[in-house]
Amino acid sequence: MAEENTVPKEQLTPFERLEIIRNKNRPTIRDYIPMIFTDFYEMHGDRLFGDDGAVLGGIGRFKNMPVTVIAEVKGRDIYENKSANFAMPHPEGYRKAIRLARQAEKFHRPVICFIDTPGAFCGVEAEKRGQGEAIARSLAEFMTLRTPVISVVLGEGGSGGALALGVCDELAMLENAIYSVISPRGFASILWRDASREKEACNIMKITAADAVHLGVAERIIAEPPGGAHNDPETTAENISEFLANSLNNKIGKDIDVLLNGRYNKFRKIGAFTE
Amino acid sequence: MLEDLFKMVTARWGGDDDDNSPPVPQTALFKCPRCSGSCDNEALERNMWVCPECGYHSRISAADRLAITCDSGSFMEYDKDMAGQNPIDFPDYEDKIRSLQEKTGLTEAVITGECTIHGEKCIIGVMDSHFMMASMGSVVGEKITRAFERAAEKRLPLILFTASGGARMQEGLVSLMQMAKTSGAAARLAQAGGLYITVLTDPTTGGVTASFASLGDIIIAEPKVLVGFAGRRVIEGTIRQRLPEDFQSAEFLQENGFVDMICERRNMRRTLAHLIRLHRPGQRMGGET
């Protein structure tokens, strides 16, 4: 059962986990899709500007049930990385995600999001086309989406670019995945003006799956094989499937307004203040 | 403390658009970061802190903003004593907050409350870039979220003056989640049919641009202010070339379709009041009068 998988099996430092998720053989969403879904059809385009290779969207079956899948795409080689822009989406990527999520709502399909990005792309065209607006809209739309949404952080959950696919009813993280407000490198360069202090930043930022559970951001940790997902992608995929099956079971058929209130309150209660 | 500051400013301003404030002896000079022109602080203040030379709308405190926006004496603050904690045990964060509180007289980077503007009742929030560049941590997220929720409950229009350097790094993931929290609250207000007006002021960037600042029914910007998602230097580092001067300006955003109107500070009060009146229930087709 999923409970077994919530116990991280390895005691590693946050920086050691960062090194694991940076392993060039770490499985990406393109590896997992055939292992988790059947009849999968990829869908392209935001219907507004273009198609962003950094965000993959499509429909398929999960254990026979039609689902919509939206995922950030890490490339496995130089060619894939070129089309996926190293998993850094442009605004049209988030707008594709919104389009497919609303379509899922229309056809009563649950949405399963996979997060794996260093962050939204920072560039001239991204600014021109409203990167900020695209992310903001995604947050607002997913918060009101009248169908179950489940998210899994596969590797890197970088900043607002990750959160845009993270407004969900239940969030799970792979055991070595990280989720952070900014990359450890960026954190070090902003706060200490010294990007080389990445390792130090990594270890104080509270970015591991266990930290995310502790902070109320994630609900589940999905176990990875010893040494990391790349050592046994099939087992990792099975663990992901097991989580998804349990999570969907709890959500399908639940009153949608109850689900939406739960989704809102999950984020509503995050924050530390006195009054 | 803030109340005193506010009273002081209202006294100077009388809370009116065309006020002639009593001379305050001051010798300090304002040097404009945009045109390098200079003028004395008194002249700058009379001009609502807009550079008389080039029209740059300089950064002002939340108290000054409230004073030039709200009807005199109408502002009632919400959640006045809300203060931050240290959710990820970041080294020295509490000390930093405490020293900023002493230095600025603010408890955090946003002030929210209720007021009237030319008689129009509304909920208002003003971010103050003098407090940690108005980065969004727990307090900013919570106060903004409550402002949305109260606007929905009380059926009042909401006006948010945004300014922010982005996420509050020292609060880590908790800071990031404030983007979802505030955007969710904005979405709920929208579903309830409430009016939400954003006024983008200098500078509005990062996680605030990528959340509630971009979700207004009406998005107004002050002239020439900086608004964007990514930092200029980050982008210049990516593309390895200098960006044009007007990149990420209010005018750039309007040209690209992300800002409804650019409004000068001296016209802001009137504009906001008119927009609120245009959304009164009685003004809508089939509405009651």
Ligand SMILES: [Zn+2]
């Ligand atoms: Zn000037």
